[in-house]
Amino acid sequence: MKASYWPRIILWLLSIMSLVMLVKSFANKIDSINAGSFSQINYMQFKNALICFGMFIFFLTFLEYLGMLLGGIIFVFGLLTFLGGFSIKKSTNHLIISVVTIGVMWSIFTFGLKVILPEGEIIRIW
């Protein structure tokens, strides 16, 4: 069997299903008043998800430099601050949570499970 055989079957079936979905969406009667448009979509509902995406991309991009321990602490602290809000009391709590949880996880994987997590250039130079 050629390497392209199986993916082609899947892609053909995917095309057919997509076409069925398209035809079905045209066939469904949509109330033009209530149907909504792109401008009416409440983009704010994705705010927290987008924050998570952004923080995760930041975490992954700088993982090489920050390492898993420092990068993880910054990631959790940043996410907690963005999602939970900022105040001195809250930030102190968030900092404690991020240091303790990431510290415990890092220790379990490094010492318990013997996984070599990325050290990060900053810690290496330091």
Add this chain to the structure above:
Amino acid sequence: MIDVILQAFASIVFDPVTLGLMLVGTLAGILAGAIPGFTIAMGVILTLPFTFGMTAIQGLATMLGVFVGGFSGGLMSCMLTGIPGTPSSVATTFDGFPLVRSGKPGLALGLGLWSSFFGGMISAVILVALAPQLAFLGLEFGPWDYFSLIIFALTITVSLSGGNIVKGLIAGLLGLFAATVGEDEINGVARFTFGFDEFKQGFAFLPVLIGLFAFSQLLTDVEDDKRAKSPLMEKSGTLVRVEHRQAIAIIIKRWINLFRSSFIGIFTGILPAAGGSISNILAYDQAKKASKNRSNFGKGEYDGIVAPEAANNATAGGALIMMMALGIPGDIVTAVMLGALMIHNIIPGPTFIQDEPLLAYGVFIAFFVAHFFMVGLQAFSLRIFLLVTKIPMYVLASVILAYCAIGVFALHNVVFDIWVMFFFGVIGYFMKKLGFPLAPMILGVVLGKLAELNLARATGISDDLLLFFLRPWSLFFLIMAVISVIFPFYQDAERGSKFSNIYVPASVFALAVPLLFMESVTRLIIALIMVGISFYFIYKSFIKNKLLKN
């Protein structure tokens, strides 16, 4: 045989490390099941990274602890707060919460706990008895039959995952497609790599799974600002003393309900994709229909707690039967376990019990032991549950997202895997938003390579594609696939319509046809009985229609 069982027993019960891991796993499962927004599957998925450093049996035993604990954890939140912790405990809320409100919280918890225990024990016995037999049946399968079985597993997942069937099929196909990325196992040709070396190995199973399931779920959990900032549960209940003796006595008096519900759970578990979320409602419905006190249901009826709790724990055993015997996951949890076995270079299939008897019987014994832990840990886990529910969701989600990244990295020690998890997390999140079920996609990813391998083997042996329809087992599974695709239309059809009248008898008759061609007297007898049943159904609907016309 006995020496293998004793060895497996010793590897679980006399190994303090394995017992300790199971204990922690069961506790984690109870909490995962108890917290709304978390599911048992998520608990098992998040346990997987910890199991890399363990032996295969330790890893599976830990995950079984989470699995079994999760089913009983759901009953704590639904009884004490009226909010089901998992979809598997929805029906328990109907009578569990009213019984608690009537001033019997200890009895309600006891009934739920011991029904879960007995349901699990019954399914464990069936698992031990049935899995090796089913595996013998699996030895008859050729690549054609295996390919068709995988197609059936996918279509039934689509049909039972609810919602739009076309979207479900697209999700399943996307899963199969994701599994094609990388070098193909037969010719070693790179596919969809776009020149990136990292893509040559294909997407590892764990990052895809964590991304699709856990990552996307966490994003959904923090979506609503107000909900994300408030504690997991506004009403977290109070500490209660479980009435063990009274509960056991009540359950024993209702043994028919217990056995009926357990068998419903086992059967639902055996069906690919039909998990505890379906079995608990089915069992509750049957208990209500069979009860003399139907009017008491919804007001704290004991039978209304026994049925769903026995059924949902029994589902676990049923799902394990398919995984152990045929290597086909019954649900997302068993798909993860399958992935865990693959990490240890063990490929489950019909020869699994024969090839790895120690591991197979170890799984059976761990399943038994986990139920004892579940009962023993309930009082302690109730205290932790009351503490955990005070934590806001955004805190839990942030920490778990970081844990996902560390866990995924631990698989191959490459950052690329974390990117894969992120990519599939984003896909999973938007698919959920657009109404695509994720279960078919996950099963597609898990079974994609297996499907391609069997298709290649089948076409390698013979070019004749008709063999897929001429081999009895293959035809049997393909007919099952067609029946499962039509099933949602049957559910939507009006009762008494021509289609709804013909669906069941036609399905039974169609399934009898391949059985007739199998070389076995027992199967011939079963086929003839099925033909008889289908004609009886047609005759019954004909008489009913005639009476209606008159």
